Amino acid sequence: AQKITQTQPGMFVQEKEAVTLDCTYDTSDPSYGLFWYKQPSSGEMIFLIYQGSYDQQNATEGRYSLNFQKARKSANLVISASQLGDSAMYFCAMREANGNKLVFGAGTILRVKS
Amino acid sequence: KAGVTQTPRYLIKTRGQQVTLSCSPISGHRSVSWYQQTPGQGLQFLFEYFSETQRNKGNFPGRFSGRQFSNSRSEMNVSTLELGDSALYLCASSTRTGEVTEAFFGQGTRLTVV
Numbered sequence: 001a002q003k004i005t006q007t008q009p010g011m012f013v014q015e016k017e018a019v020t021l022d023c024t025y026d027t028s029d030p031s032y033g034l035f036w037y038k039q040p041s042s043g044e045m046i047f048l049i050y051q052g053s054y055d056q057q058n059a060t061e062g063r064y065s066l067n068f069q070k071a072r073k074s075a076n077l078v079i080s081a082s083q084l085g086d087s088a089m090y091f092c093a094m095r096e097a098n099g100n101k102l103v104f105g106a107g108t109i110l111r112v113k114s
Numbered sequence: 115k116a117g118v119t120q121t122p123r124y125l126i127k128t129r130g131q132q133v134t135l136s137c138s139p140i141s142g143h144r145s146v147s148w149y150q151q152t153p154g155q156g157l158q159f160l161f162e163y164f165s166e167t168q169r170n171k172g173n174f175p176g177r178f179s180g181r182q183f184s185n186s187r188s189e190m191n192v193s194t195l196e197l198g199d200s201a202l203y204l205c206a207s208s209t210r211t212g213e214v215t216e217a218f219f220g221q222g223t224r225l226t227v228v
Contacts, residue, residue, distance in 0.1 A: 033215060043202055045219035052215065091157065099170045100147050100211050104157035 002027045004092050006105035013082045014113050020067070021077040021108050023092030029053075033095040034075040035102065036066065040088045048090075051075060082112045116141065118207045118220035126226045132193040135223045139186050139207030145169075146188040147217070148180060151202040160203075163188050164211040192225075200227045 003026040013019040036048040051059045059066045067076040093102040119138040148160040159172040163182035180190040204222045208214040
């Protein structure tokens with residue numbers, strides 16, 4: 001069975017600094033996809049970035065990058081130049097090989113300090 | 115381009131009642147997935163619909179059901195509501211089913227059962 005582990009319940013970061021949110025996964029499928037979402041207090045899940053298991057390069061989307069280490073089964077999210085608006089819950093999720101079902105981690109609350 | 119629209123945003127129901135939630139996916143998206151989010155269990159997959167057919171189902175009792183219409187709009191129904199059904203219900207839309215690289219969520223419907 002697939003599993004996502006986010007070991008950091010909460011993180012603090014100073015405004016304008018970079019922060020790394022950890023995510024490890026477990027699957028026996030050779031083909032899978034990894035997602036990161038941001039959930040502000042309003043509840044909406046905002047798609048940030050995607051990494052496919054066969055992608056050779058780490059995914060990047062603006063200030064977000066995904067540090068994909070396949071052998072270690074980790075998919076850490078790096079947010080550069082943190083902003084106050086980045087304060088939210090962040091979820092790592094994995095898609096299984098043959099469907100759209102996402103398995104989510106428990107999430108990490110990020111607080112950006114001014 | 116309009117995003118994923120979920121209605122209503124908030125609902126208060128009494129134990130034993132039934133409820134119907136609606137999700138309109140992004141135009142052109144044919145896959146709709148539903149998730150339940152609670153503080154105790156986190157985000158859990160309910161089911162996925164694609165082209166009016168249920169493609170995948172999570173581990174929820176039969177009181178939870180859904181359907182998809184020809185215009186890709188989806189509804190989920192919960193019958194005989196229990197206190198434990200209080201949750202944020204999120205739907206996600208994708209262009210297709212199977213190995214998607216994007217899944218966009220709506221703002222959710224917050225259901226409170228009293």
